[in-house]
Amino acid sequence: MDAREAMVALNMIDHVGPVRVRQLLEAFGDPPAILSAPKNRLLKVHGIGEDTAESISQWQQNVDLDAELKRIADYGCHVLVQSDEAYPSLLKQIYDPPIVLYVKGELLARDKNSIAIVGSRLTTPYGIEAARKLSFQLTYAGVTVVSGGARGIDTAAHQGALLQKGRTVAVLGNGINVVFPSENRELFERIAGQGAVITQFPFNRKADRQSFPIRNRIVAGMTLGTVVVEANLTSGALITANMAVEYGRQVFAVPGRIDSPRSKGCHDLIKHGAKLCEGADDILSEFEYLFPVSNRSESAEAAGLGSMTLSENEQRVWDAVTQEERSIDEVIRQSGLAASSVTVALFGLEMKRLVRQIPGKMFVRNS
Numbered sequence: 001m002d003a004r005e006a007m008v009a010l011n012m013i014d015h016v017g018p019v020r021v022r023q024l025l026e027a028f029g030d031p032p033a034i035l036s037a038p039k040n041r042l043l044k045v046h047g048i049g050e051d052t053a054e055s056i057s058q059w060q061q062n063v064d065l066d067a068e069l070k071r072i073a074d075y076g077c078h079v080l081v082q083s084d085e086a087y088p089s090l091l092k093q094i095y096d097p098p099i100v101l102y103v104k105g106e107l108l109a110r111d112k113n114s115i116a117i118v119g120s121r122l123t124t125p126y127g128i129e130a131a132r133k134l135s136f137q138l139t140y141a142g143v144t145v146v147s148g149g150a151r152g153i154d155t156a157a158h159q160g161a162l163l164q165k166g167r168t169v170a171v172l173g174n175g176i177n178v179v180f181p182s183e184n185r186e187l188f189e190r191i192a193g194q195g196a197v198i199t200q201f202p203f204n205r206k207a208d209r210q211s212f213p214i215r216n217r218i219v220a221g222m223t224l225g226t227v228v229v230e231a232n233l234t235s236g237a238l239i240t241a242n243m244a245v246e247y248g249r250q251v252f253a254v255p256g257r258i259d260s261p262r263s264k265g266c267h268d269l270i271k272h273g274a275k276l277c278e279g280a281d282d283i284l285s286e287f288e289y290l291f292p293v294s295n296r297s298e299s300a301e302a303a304g305l306g307s308m309t310l311s312e313n314e315q316r317v318w319d320a321v322t323q324e325e326r327s328i329d330e331v332i333r334q335s336g337l338a339a340s341s342v343t344v345a346l347f348g349l350e351m352k353r354l355v356r357q358i359p360g361k362m363f364v365r366n367s
Helices: 004-010 020-026 031-036 051-058 065-073 125-140 153-163 184-192 210-219 237-244 260-272 280-287 312-320 328-335 339-353
Strands: 079-080 101-104 112-117 145-147 169-170 195-199 226-230 250-253 356-359 364-365
Touching: 004 031, 004 065, 004 079, 004 101, 020 031, 101 184, 112 125, 112 153, 112 210, 112 237, 125 145, 125 153, 125 280, 145 153, 145 339, 153 184, 169 184, 169 210, 184 195, 210 237, 226 237, 226 260, 226 280, 237 250, 237 260, 250 260, 250 280, 312 328, 312 339, 328 339, 328 364, 339 356
Parallel strands: 112 145, 112 226, 145 169, 169 195, 226 250
Antiparallel strands: 079 101, 101 195, 356 364
16 A cells, blocks of 8 residues: 555545644654554544544444545546645645545646635526626636536636636535536536546545535635625635635625625625625736736736627627617527527527526627
C-alpha cells in the first residue's frame, strides 16, 4: 500500500477527518504507518480518542480499499492528495483541507484564479440571469467559476461558464458517482469535460445535511472570493460566505428587490461589509494584480451575452424579436423563416440568454 492508497483508506474511516489525520501524520510520519499502528499507540496521539483509535485499528473490517480503488479506476476519475501539484493551493491554506479529492476532469494551475458563485436553490428569473451573466463575464476574463452543482443559482453559474467555453469546477456534497440533483447528469459531464467535478466523499456516499456544509468549505476555501447572487436569510449560501470571511477571502453580494425574501440574505451581507456586486468588474477590480485592465481586450462588463456570434437564422430571429412581447407566429412572419427553423433559432438564442420565453408562447429580448 502506498501513501496515496492509505490516504484514500483514511478518508473512508469513521471518526477520522483532516485535522485528526494531520495530528496522526505528525506522530507516525506517513499514512501507511497510521493504518498499521496498534490501538494503544494511536491513543497516545493528542486528540485521538477511543472511538477514533478503534476505527483506525480495525479499519480493514469496515473499509474495502481494493473495491474503492477499482471504482476509482473504472469510473475514470483520479484522486489528489495535498502533496500533489494539482491540489488547489488556496485550499491547502484552510484549517481543515480535505484528506483527498476525487476529481473527474482536470484541475489546472490557472484554476487558482477562481471565484465562487453561489445562491439559493429556489430562485427567481432575475437571480438565474444574474448568475449566468456574472459567470459568463468572469470566465471571459480568465477566471475559473466554482460552485456547488446544486439546483438554482449553482446550476446557472456553471451554465454561464460553459456557454463562454470557460473553466468551471463543481464541488459535490456526495460521492462523485452519485448524481444529485438527478437532472444535472448531463451538466456534470459537460463540466468534467471543460473543468472538473470534485468531492472529498468516497464513492456511493449520498448527500445529507452534514455533507453540504462540508462541501461549502471547499467552495469557499479554494477560491479568491465568494459571490452570493440570491439567498434568503437561512440559505446555505450564507454558510459559504461566512466561511470565506473566516478564511480571509473577499465576499460579494448581488442586490435584489427589496420586497423579495430571496434578496434578504444578500442585503444582509452588504449591510455587514460584503461588496455590492452589479457586474464582473466589481469583482475583478478587487484582484487588479491578477486581472489588470490592460490585459483585457474589453471590460468584462461589456462582454455581455449579446457579444456572441450568431448564425444567419439566429440573427434573423433576433431581429424579429423586440423588447415588446411577440408570439412565435409573429416571429415566424417577421423573420420569413420556416416554423421549424425559427424554433431551433429561438432555442439557441434562449441558451445564449439573448431571448426569453414568457407564458403564452411569447418571446421577448433580454435587457
